[in-house]
Amino acid sequence: MRRAAVLGKGRLAVHACEVIAGLPDLSLDTVVPTTPEPSWDISLTDAVATRWPEVRVIESGDWRGLEPGRCELVFSVLYDKIIGSDLIDVTPQIINCHPGRLPQYRGVRPVNWALRNGDDLAGITLHIIDDGVDTGPILAEALFSVWPDVDEVRDVWWRAIAHGRQLITDTLPRLQAITPRPQDPAQAVTHYSRDNHRLGDRADWTRAQSVRTR
Template identity: 30%
Template structure:
């Protein structure tokens, strides 16, 4: 099955899922679409400043520090090669395996459509991709577009579900694999799994739980697709569940969160190197 991976630069969740797919028999990664950092253009820098005003500078510094720790994690894999299957970044996988990469400002632009069209993928797989796909992109792959969503759908639609589940004081987190349609996290659900949230969980630790668990669920869904079976791991009934959309958190949401929990710990970021399984 030929797939194109959609991922966001610097996102650990994206790296975990791409490493999983690389090792999966029958899955051929024919291309990568990489969401470019906004800072690569003057317009992008203006958008970054506006975004930081919305989320607050305290959160901005946390993101910068978190990114530094992620880079440290990658450097550790250079010293201990046996760890690379856990944390090798998507761009490094692409370079090592001669996989073409398209750096996109907007995935819906005609240039990106042309890149995807020429590779003729069976599937697009969104691995914590940060952009909304329009119908022109959704129509390109032969089988459709799959998404690994770091939340329990339909209860936690939208951005940063791993943040909101902690901010709301929930005792369980979740992961969902679903088809992408023209809505936001509204496509058919194929698989879900919940997990316990520890008392001192941070958004980073929850993010890593969702990436590892989500990669495994995705692998099972892909295996069923390749075998010609119904890709649903089980019939999922959602009619009696709340249907809630959460936007990107703003400064007040982050301040509420900081009063309850740490945003991340160094060991959270590096834990992906040794993760085995979760409840």
């Protein structure tokens, strides 16, 4: 039985725990919640305490609290910290759930940037974690329609979460059979927190919020 750890937040991370706990070759061993946990989504810590009380919870939220080599699978689901080589190098499978298309939307706030750019397609991606920022080979992705004239960031975010649930459900049982696909560096764009001021009225959940906070 291989041990697995889930790092991250909210209902999508809880769903990843559900899928892992239901697989015959995996045991949910450790959870590292994003801290502080967002008030606008369910608490990963509370869900684990209620449903899987035997699972270790690293309350600091720091991936460094996960013993290197303890888990054969580490799954980052909307986790907010960059995982270092100390964990990457000793983990047979370490993957990330990124709420955007890759390689076009590496880095922070991919939903916001997709709407800022007027895209009519957005996505959510599972990829291998390497030493770069969202640069690892792609395992699976789901694309879905967006309508920038009417959609707010919160609309597309929750749509991404809904598609992410199915993506995780379909992908985790097939991990051993999937050949990762390298990203095309020629299409790569990375957004950093220092660029957030360029988001304009797409910086918040809704455009009305952006107007109020100016």
